[in-house]
Amino acid sequence: MNYELIIKEQEEITPDLTLLDDSELDRYQRLISPQKKLSFLTGQTVLKQVLANCLGISPASISFALTPMGKPYLPALAETTMPFFNLSHSEGHYLIGLSSCPIGVDIELPKAIDLTNVRHFLTPHEYEQIKVFPKSLHSSIFYRLFTTKEAFLKATDKWWALDTVRFQLENHHWALTSPGxxxxxxxxxxxxxxxxxxxxxxxxTTQR
Structure with missing residues (x-):
């Protein structure tokens, strides 16, 4: 399947407030944390620049529509080879995925965890699979699953009950077992x- 990943660093991007439309500007102004404001503005800037390059238009002319779940999309991309996109960011790294089918991407920096504190994110079987490993490995195994689940949720753009999305750890990789x-x-x-x-x-892929 045809897809492309683009990774940009914070220092490579000049945040541009003029690229925000009215709804984005309202969201930006409601953010309290300076870091969250910077991350949001930087993400919107680089995303619009990348998509504008795909379409051969000005980034300022891009205004996103939203799905019922709040996922942004751009009707103008429907006639391109990669009409679907998704954005994720972490610690100053901005990840954009482009694809010919719905795509979800996630980037995360693994941090130390107490497995019991993240149990709400796991099905009972997933929890037991991680639990059998030494505690020193819990963080890396959990974050592999966390990023994979997040990418799945963003790609499908649906609400899923916890027990309807299940993964099995196979050869150090998490494989989706449900839905099928x-x-x-x-x-x-x-x-x-x-x-x-x-x-x-x-x-x-021709919808939208």
Whole structure:
């Protein structure tokens, strides 16, 4: 399946407030944390620059529509080879995924965890799978699963009950066992971060 990942660093991007439309500007102004304001503005800036380059238009002319779940999309991309996109960021790294089918991406920096504190994110079987490993490995195994699940949720753009999305740890990789539709997953590392990509093969790419 045709997809592309673009990674930009904070220092490579000049945040541009003039690129925000009215709704984005309102969201930006409601953010209290300076770091969250910077991350939001930087993310919108680089995303619009990348998509504008795909379309051969000005970034300032891009205004996103939102799905019922709040995922941004751009109707103008429908006639391109990669009409679907997704954005994630972590610690000054900005990840954009482009694809010919619905895509979800996630980038996270693994941090020390207490497995019991993240149990709400796991199905009972997933929790037990991680629990059997030494505590020193819990963080890396959990974040591999966390990024994979986040990418799945973003790709499908649906609300899922916890017990309806299940993964099985196989050969150090998390494999989706439910739902049974066709999804493709890719994982990689980047400067100490974990990256996961999910492609939703169940949706016809000519929609929108």
């Amino acid at each position: 539709e066709s999804f493709q997953f890719y994982q990689r590392d980047y400067k100490g971060h974990y990256i996961a990509v999910c492609l939703d093969m169940t949706v016809i």
